[in-house]
Amino acid sequence: MLQVRRLVTSRMWKPSLSVGAWALGICIPFYIKDPFFLHVLNIIFIGITMALSWGILARTGYISFASNAFLGIGAYTSAYLVMQLHIYYWIGYFAAGAMAGFFALFLGKIILRLKGIFFVLSTFCFAQIMLRVFRTAEHITKGADGITGIPTPILPFIGSLESHAQFYVLFYVYATFVVIFTMRLYNSNIGREFKAIGEDMFVAESMGIDTTRRKIIAFVISSIITGLSGSFHAHYTSFISDTTFEMTKSIEVMAYNVVGGMGSIIGPIIGVCVMVPLPEFLRGFVAYQIALYGLILILILRFFPAGIWGTIRRAHSTIPAESKSLRLSYELTKEFKLGFGNPIRHNRETLLECRKISRYFGGLAALTDISFSIRAGEILGIVGPNGAGKSTLFNVITKVLSPTRGTIIFEGKNITGLRPHRINRMGIARVFQSKVLYPEASVKENIVRAIVARSGFNEIKDFFGLERRKHQVILEQTQQVLELCGLYSATGELPKNLPHGFQRLVGLAVALATKPKLLLLDEPITGMSLEESDIIARILENLHQSGLTIIMVEHNVNFVMRICHRIMVLDYGQKIAEGTPQEIRRNPEVIKAFLGG
Amino acid sequence: MAELEVRNISLSYGSVPSLIDVSIILETGKIVVLLGPNGAGKSTLIKSIIGLARISEGEIWYNGKRIDRLQVHQIARCGIALVPEGRRVFSNMSVIENLYVGGYQQTKKEIEVKMGETIKVYFPRLIERKRQIAGTLSGGEQQMLAIARAIMSGPKLILLDEPSLGLSPLMVKEITEVIGRLNRERKVSIIMVEQNTQLGFQLANYIYLLEGGHIRLEGITAELSKSEKIVNAYIGTVECRNSS
């Protein structure tokens, strides 16, 4: 069975135990009748759903301060529809989620292109604006007076919910749904892509993940759940006003995650269980309640910055010592051809062409009018002394930077303005030195996932067992890549535990898994021994035989001379020579550029 | 004991080894040049002396005192100054302010003296432009400023990281002169990283050739300038691919 598909991932619980515990949990109201106790638990369940939904977006690395806004949007939508328009509760409920989702879609398209703190702050602004809107849009929200007497949800056969116990059961089930949904999401391809985006957005983008769409999806899902929770909140507490949705709500949601431990599912749950009842415990201190709450938060973060669950996980995880046992003298047992490489194109058509590429930084010209092309099946090396612009040129080709002037043409199509994931889909792959998309997964997993993303694998069909043949193909291709890259002895290891040389190979393998026509390498042998460089050279030769076209930027001219068919030399941002290795070696201009003077 | 002794240091950036068992010696008042192709580890070596990079093995001794465990500003106060790669002047501050920051550890009197004696003498153009914002200076002028700034602290040793990078041949000539004069007239020891071999041979008393994180070659300038090895380190040996 493909490792990619897992139903309920559990190293920690055994399935039967968890179902039993769950059943016990739902029976609690039969034994404990104290309404206040049940009330606190109800708040905890809603808190769990809020914390988890926030965590879905946080997984992509985007922190939102706007949970309170979406909670309010859901609450007001539901209350308005049910009370003013007399709509059946459950339609109002789903409408609440939908409304939150629409807001998120609209907002996300605008602000998700902001990075880091700027995104955070813009969600903050949005939340502040919505708070004022809640206060002033009186015909819907009744402003500061708020909406009172919100009716409780109506369940078929049971009628209108009345007691805390009934709400308990409803919220328990709801929280269960959200927990299971989140677990499934995190285990699906799209959920893993969220994590990859959070790890390193640019690497994810370069590996063909459409990060913009994914981020919007995460934001919308997160907001829908929050909106649904908002509806429940309103119809449970029967009163909402703008003060119900103050910024403290957002801050609490973040505190649940941070205190409990971000990035997991158990973490936020623990966070909620700790932080929600805390004010109750502190009630005895009357005047100092708020101060103590703050102090406890500070202390927890100071000594457990990874959160409670995060710290527990770290203490218990056995980090295997760097696998030094993997000898660096791996053997390529046979000269191997990559099976899914594109057929060798000896017809010499131009694959990539760069026309008059210039790049300025302010007034400084880093690149001036660089033009070159590479034909299918060639290996091209780009060399030059320090500061010549090699890295800049590489960054322009790989879309880290955009050229100030000039165009890039791939297979006849202009790709100058395209985003990295588009050009990856078109067949250009860049090798990252030691970054993989899924650092928590083994080498083999990383390659499998990359291939899966490229093979038109349909998750839904697979669920019904209709993609078995694809499984086989994918596994074969994974094998090919692993063997070609000399990784056979390291398949089960985590990339970060591997010795440096192996990590380079993993980077290469992952790039190959995206089935490129053109491979771009940035200093492939920096920091590697002569033996290791030798292995890389042989792998590249095999790739060439399999039909791949390769461009590499390298300092080590020796290596480039050995492998490349053609070499281009840069100096001071300009092309000063281009030709075969022999021609370059004898070129006095080149020697002068390198040795100076 | 020599002024500076780097003993068998090794350093890795993450899992990438950058320096492997490197040792160099600097005698007082001499100029040592580190040559080598890009990525050889020359800059890393300089950074580890000033403390901007932490070594994982080995020791660094300066004037009989072990400095590799100290903090950067403490190492600076031992009398070591750095002219970093890429100039790195404080671009939003004026020329004169950059110089004042250079003299941060000095008293007002000492700064006055430095300005009068050293800066005026070696860098007259800077004095002309003293109120100009450093970010608006040309590359060559910024390099001069970076060197002047380094002198302000009255160092006994100046580390220079690729001072000729990105400069016109004329500027390179000027810089070379200034460095030479500083060494001769002010008795300042110098360790210089250079990719430009000609410049290196011109100034050096002693040369180390680095490649791939190792010292490949070392010696007195006269012998070394004839060596084929140097060319090969940069541009490779004759074994080339035959065109396909």
Place this chain on the structure above:
Amino acid sequence: MSLSLFGQIAFNGIVLSSIYVLLAVGFNLVWGILGIFNFAHGHFYMLGAFLTWYFISSLGFNFYIAFIFSGVCIFVMAAIALKGVLGPLRENEFVCVISSLGLCSLIEGLVSAIFGGEARIVNLPVSGVINFGGVFLSFPRLATLLISLVVFSVFLFIVYFTNFGRALRATGSDPEIAQVQGINISRVYFITFCLGTLLAGLGGIVACHITPLMPHMGIDFSLKAFIVVVLGGLGSIPGAVVGALIIGLLESFISSLVNPMVSIIVSFMVVLLILLVKPSGLMGIERIESR
């Protein structure tokens, strides 16, 4: 609108701006140089006012002594906040921010518990009004303006004309190379944080006769600071001044002519716009865009 009404609103706006300058410049220092987004910045503003009130009403100090004592207390408390809470978490930006939120609760709670939760007013020891061509310039407001200007001038002097100020700017410009010049950047960070927070505290002292401060308003002032800094540009002191002027005047005009609520909405929309169009603010340092 009559000229005198315009003048009145403008005057109030300028007084407001002078307070915001102190608030924002301090925030700029802390965020720009240390990289810490301190939500509790506004709480120190509020704390300054409460401490002064306490010194005056309970200990019988006169205003000037109370002013100085409060300043010293704020400086010390900032040092404790940095060493104990924010400093150790500087590496992890997000956890640090949440931690500063904890700090907000802590300060707010302590202030409420010790000093009581009612609004406190500290009256400046001047009174009276000048009539300047139809515009009524009250002495207390003039005093606020004056004190703010004096404090800001002292601050500017420190930053631009002292050795420490040069070390501060060098550290903000390039911390690595600043170290190489012999500057102990840990110490610079420490003093910078305390200085920036102190500015907020002093702002609170001179402001609270205009708007009575309550413990829970701390966050609102942090937001004000943030709005001004984003508008003016992170890392730019002139930017903070310009931003403060714009926001102060904008607030004064919209609050008087329309509705205080609207002015807040407008402020946030302005910020959102800036974040989308030119995140580095009006005068901030444009960083080279490379992903």
